[in-house]
Amino acid sequence: xxxKTDPLQAFPELRRLASDIVSEAExxxxxxxxxxxGKRLRVKFGIDPTFTDVHxxxxxxxxxxxxxxxxxxxxxxxxxxxxxxLGDPTGRNDxxxxxxxxxxxANAATYLEQIGKVLRLDPDLCEIRRNSEWFGQMDxxxxxxxxxxxxxxxxxxxxxxxxxxxxxxxIHLHELVYPLMQGWDSVQVQADIEIxxxxxxxxxxxxxxxxxxxxxRPQVCFTTPLLLGTDGRKMSKSYGNHLPLTxxxxxxxxxxxxxxxxxxxxxxxxxxxxxxxxxxxxxxLHPRQAKVALAKEIVAWLHDSEAADRAAEEFERRxxxxxxxxxxxxxRLPAGERxxxxxxxxxxxxxxTSEARRLVRQGGVKVDGQVEKNEIRPLAVPxxxxxxxLQVGKRKIAQVCGEDESDLD
RNA sequence: GGGGAGAUACCGAAGUGGCCAAACGGGACGGACUGUAAAUCCGUUGGCACCGCCUUCAGAGGUUCGAAUCCUCUUCUCCCCA
Numbered sequence: 001x002x003x004k005t006d007p008l009q010a011f012p013e014l015r016r017l018a019s020d021i022v023s024e025a026e027x028x029x030x031x032x033x034x035x036x037x038g039k040r041l042r043v044k045f046g047i048d049p050t051f052t053d054v055h056x057x058x059x060x061x062x063x064x065x066x067x068x069x070x071x072x073x074x075x076x077x078x079x080x081x082x083x084x085x086l087g088d089p090t091g092r093n094d095x096x097x098x099x100x101x102x103x104x105x106a107n108a109a110t111y112l113e114q115i116g117k118v119l120r121l122d123p124d125l126c127e128i129r130r131n132s133e134w135f136g137q138m139d140x141x142x143x144x145x146x147x148x149x150x151x152x153x154x155x156x157x158x159x160x161x162x163x164x165x166x167x168x169x170x171i172h173l174h175e176l177v178y179p180l181m182q183g184w185d186s187v188q189v190q191a192d193i194e195i196x197x198x199x200x201x202x203x204x205x206x207x208x209x210x211x212x213x214x215x216x217r218p219q220v221c222f223t224t225p226l227l228l229g230t231d232g233r234k235m236s237k238s239y240g241n242h243l244p245l246t247x248x249x250x251x252x253x254x255x256x257x258x259x260x261x262x263x264x265x266x267x268x269x270x271x272x273x274x275x276x277x278x279x280x281x282x283x284x285l286h287p288r289q290a291k292v293a294l295a296k297e298i299v300a301w302l303h304d305s306e307a308a309d310r311a312a313e314e315f316e317r318r319x320x321x322x323x324x325x326x327x328x329x330x331x332r333l334p335a336g337e338r339x340x341x342x343x344x345x346x347x348x349x350x351x352x353t354s355e356a357r358r359l360v361r362q363g364g365v366k367v368d369g370q371v372e373k374n375e376i377r378p379l380a381v382p383x384x385x386x387x388x389x390l391q392v393g394k395r396k397i398a399q400v401c402g403e404d405e406s407d408l409d
Numbered sequence: 410g411g412g413g414a415g416a417u418a419c420c421g422a423a424g425u426g427g428c429c430a431a432a433c434g435g436g437a438c439g440g441a442c443u444g445u446a447a448a449u450c451c452g453u454u455g456g457c458a459c460c461g462c463c464u465u466c467a468g469a470g471g472u473u474c475g476a477a478u479c480c481u482c483u484u485c486u487c488c489c490c491a
Contacts, residue, residue, distance in 0.1 A: 060430065072419090096465050139430090168486085168487050168488075169486085169487085170485090170486060170487075231436095232447090233436095254445070257444085257445060257446080258445060258446065259446065260447050261444095261446060261447065262446095262447085263446090264446095277457095280475095286444080287446070288444040288446080289444095291444080291446075315445085318445090319445050320445090352455090352456065352457085353456085353457070353459090354436085354454095354455080354456060354457075354459080355453095355454085357459075358438085358439075358452095358453055358454075359438080359439060359453090360436090361439095361452095361453085362439045362440060362452065362453065363439075363440060363452095364439040364440070365439090366440085376459095393438080393439065393440095394439095394445060395445080
């Protein structure tokens with residue numbers, strides 16, 4: 001494995017993706033030393049497989065990992081299977097549930113699959129470890145010894161804890177241990193560098209502390225900025241402003257087009273491979289054009305460039321020219337007549353009939369292209385062939401048709 | 410171990426016996442305007458067989474014609490003292 005690192009060149013590119021680096025001098029030193037010795041740096045990144053959707057925001061530190069990988073260094077991916085089973089308190093006010101072994105394994109598999117879109121996971125290019133490997137071996141005494149490495153005052157310094165104390169929210173004992181566990185991971189894998197979101201800075205520091213005490217050279221802490229969601233708030237599934245790596249091309253395209261203008265710069269920087277100059281060139285276009293460029297870039301990453309072009313055309317057709325999409329999903333339903341509201345629910349365009357009624361009353365529903373405000377208007381689904389074409393709002397659309405499949409459209 | 414405060418809808422937060430399906434704010438959704446951007450404006454926001462009915466205010470019981478509101482027990486959280 002040859003190192004492609006020209007440390008002087010690599011550094012500014014990395015710096016552009018960083019929130020904090022502790023310390024820049026050390027990072028530079030290590031890059032240079034690695035280049036000189038030809039020895040790869042071990043770049044650690046830990047994830048807790050507590051949920052299944054990896055989104056573009058999560059991907060930011062992983063993209064940095066990929067940069068290091070491209071430079072010839074070795075990503076060390078830690079699956080926090082042990083920590084996940086305790087529940088994941090990191091930076092969340094609501095606690096994640098503790099998971100069973102099976103759930104954790106299932107999540108881990110899903111994770112790796114998604115991370116594969118960002119990082120090359122070939123065994124010689126990437127090391128994958130589970131922290132149960134060492135935590136599973138520890139007995140209670142070993143655990144206590146680890147605990148003795150930290151002090152309460154030190155642990156409580158963490159931002160998240162400070163905030164929760166201020167708000168009188170609960171902090172569980174095991175949460176205090178979590179930074180120590182993460183730090184211990186660094187000792188176990190002898191990390192040279194650890195990557196994390198900037199809310200992880202405290203935990204990364206803990207790794208430095210523990211490594212130093214255990215005779216290792218303390219790791220460089222490298223944190224990435226938070227990529228905000230499509231509405232400018234923190235990206236989170238619960239806000240519905242996230243872009244999952246598994247998003248379909250058109251869906252992803254649409255979500256990016258709904259970004260607010262100020263978000264474009266960070267998105268270009270943190271979610272695409274474009275250089276600073278390339279990004280700037282695009283940002284100088286009309287905001288709409290810039291956004292199209294951004295959306296294409298990201299869809300090409302999540303899928304491929306053909307999918308990106310298609311999504312762009314489709315978007316153009318649907319939302320600029322306000323035409324029907326080229327492919328309309330078909331919903332097969334049993335034949336018979338029912339009120340519009342009920343049909344909407346059956347077709348999956350509304351979650352409840354009450355919601356369907358509201359949508360109709362508010363003029364958000366079109367039947368065969370015409371706004372229909374009568375929620376109890378009876379609509380017939382034929383035994384075969386096409387029934388009514390339903391549209392809800394700007395995005396949801398379905399062609400209702402009969403169940404008899406012998407009839408092809 | 411002792412004392413005090415608290416648990417309300419997606420979130421925050423009012424409500425302390427009927428006028429409560431529950432104020433208000435945020436979010437979300439629909440509409441107008443647009444660059445499906447932001448900002449702004451209007452509307453909606455438990456369910457259903459929807460002019461009516463049903464299920465909600467941590468959980469289980471109880472008092473009452475009637476409870477989110479009162480009582481008892483349980484679970485959870487916070488604060489102070491030890």
